[in-house]
Amino acid sequence: MIERRPILDLISHLMLILGVAIVAFPIYVAFVASTQTPEQAALAPISLIPGDQFFQNYASVIVSGASGNVSVPPVARMMWVSLVSALIIAIGKITISMLSAFAIVYFRFPGRSLFFWMIFVTLMLPVEVRITPTYQVISDFGMLNSYAGLTIPLIASATATFLFRQFFLTVPDELAEAARIDGAGPMRFFKDVLWPLSRTNVIALFVIMFIYGWNQYLWPLLVSTEQSMYPIGIGIKTMIAGGDAAIEWNMVMATLILAMLPPGLVVVVMQKWFVKGLVDSEK
C-alpha cells in the first residue's frame, strides 16, 4: 500500500465481500435445497433457511441414489467411478509426461525432436474436436464402459511434459555428471535425484490433473453407457433429465454438493500447490 486511505480500504473489503457473496450464493442455495423436503425445494421462492432433511436426503442419495422418477446408481458408486478415473488420469499423466520429458532432456537420440513435436501438437487437438473418431477407436478396442476407456485417451499431456522439461532444464548439470562418475545409471539418477527434486511440481500437477479428471463430462458421456460406470457428473445430468415436474431438486442438490466436495477440498487444502501448478503450467 502506497498511502493510507482508510476509505479505499473499506471499499476494498466491501467489494471483496461482495465478490465472495456472488461466488458463495449459488452454493448456499444448493445446500439449503439439499436439506429440505421435495415439496419445500419446489416452492417458489424457496426458503433460504436450511430444512431438517439433511441426514435423510444425503443418506438416501449416497446409498440408493434416491430418485423416484429417474433411475441412477447410488452416489457412493458414482463418486467411486469419478475418484478412480481422476486418480488414474492424474497419476497416468504425471508418469508418462515425466518419463518422456526425462528422455527428451537427458538423452540425445534419433527422432528426439520428432517425438517432441508430436507431443507438442496434441495441445491443438482437444478431445472436443476429435470426439467421433476417438470414440470409434475406443469402441474398436472394446474399451467402452471401462476405466481404461474413461481415462487412457485423456492421459497424454503436452502441458505436463513441457512443465517437466522446463524444470529438468533448470536442474544443474553437475548433478547428472556426479551421478555418472559415481557409476549410477540413468534410471538410478531419475529415481534418486530427479524424482525427489521434482516433488513440488508433481504435487502441484497432481492437484490440477485430479480436478481435471474429476470434472470430465463430454468424454464419459460417450464412453459410459452402462449405469455402473457413470461418473458423478453424468449421474447429476441424468437426475434432471426427467423434465420440469419430475425433478426432485432436493436430491439433485444433495448430489451436487457431494460431487463438488472432493475437488473443492483438494483446492482449499492444497491451495499453495494448486496455484503453483496452475501458474507454472499455463505460462
Added chain:
Amino acid sequence: MEKRARFKSAWLPYALVTPQILVTLLFFFWPAAQALYQSVLIQDSFGTTSQFVWFDNFRDLFNDANYLESFKTTAMFSIMVAFFGLSLSLILAVFADRIIKGASVYKTFLIWPYAVSPVVVGVLWLFLMNPTLGVIAHALRNIGVEWNNLLNGTHAMILIVMAAIWKQISYNFLFFLAGLQAIPKSLIEAAAIDGAGPVRRFFTIVFPLLSPTTFFLLVINIVYSFFDTFAIIEATTHGGPGKETEILVYKVFQDGFRGGDLGSSAAQSVVLMVIVITLTVLQFKYVERKVQYS
C-alpha cells in the same frame, strides 16, 4: 537450452517415450486423421458405404445458415464471457492486491469455483434461474423482469454466460492477482510521490503493465468458452430455445452423435481444429514475447 550432461543408451530413451507416444498416436493423431478423412466423405446413416466428395461438406457447411448462425452465437457468447469475466476478476484482484489483512482469506473463498465441474455449474444455475422455482428468477420477477430462459433466447444466453463466468472468475482472479503482485512497487510509489491518485495510477501504470497477462487471459478465456462450456450448455439450454445458444462445439456433438451426420460433424471438427491452432499460435507468440521481457 541444452544439457551438457547426457546419458547414453540405444534403447532406454525410446522405452521412456513409448507410453506417451502410443497414447498420442492412438488417441490424438489417428482420430485427428480420421476426422480429416471423414470430412471429405459422405456416409449413409448406417456408415456402411461412403463416397469421396472433396470439399463438399465444407461448402455445404458454409452455405448452411444454421452453421453461420452458430458461429455468430459462439462469437457473442465468448466475447461476453471474456469481457465480463475479465472485468469482474480484474476489479476483485485490484482490490485484493490493495489490502494486506485478510487477503488470503478472500483468496481462499474466491478460488474454489475452479474445482466445480462445468456440468455441476450448469445444473446449479439452472436451479437458480428456473422460471418456475428459481430464486434469482423470482427476484427478477419482483423487479418486473418476466424471466424465462426456456422461451426467451436472450435469457437463455444470459444464463449460460453467467454460469460460464461464475466458473471462470477464480482462474482469471488468480492470474490477475499474480500479475499485479509482480509489478514493481517502486514504479507505483514514484507515481504516488508525483501526486497521481490510485485511479490515475491504475490507468497509466498498472493496467499497461498488466496487458500481457490480460492478453494471455483473453486467449485462455476464448478457448474456455469455445470448448470447455459444452457441459454447461448440455445441462442448461441444450442449445435452445430454437438454436439460440448452440455454440460450435455443441453443434459438432449434436450433428455427429445425435443427428448421425458424420461428414458434416467431421468438417465442423476440422474448422474447430483450425480455430484452436490459431489460438494456440497466438498464445505461444505471447509466451515468446514474455520471455524476452524478463
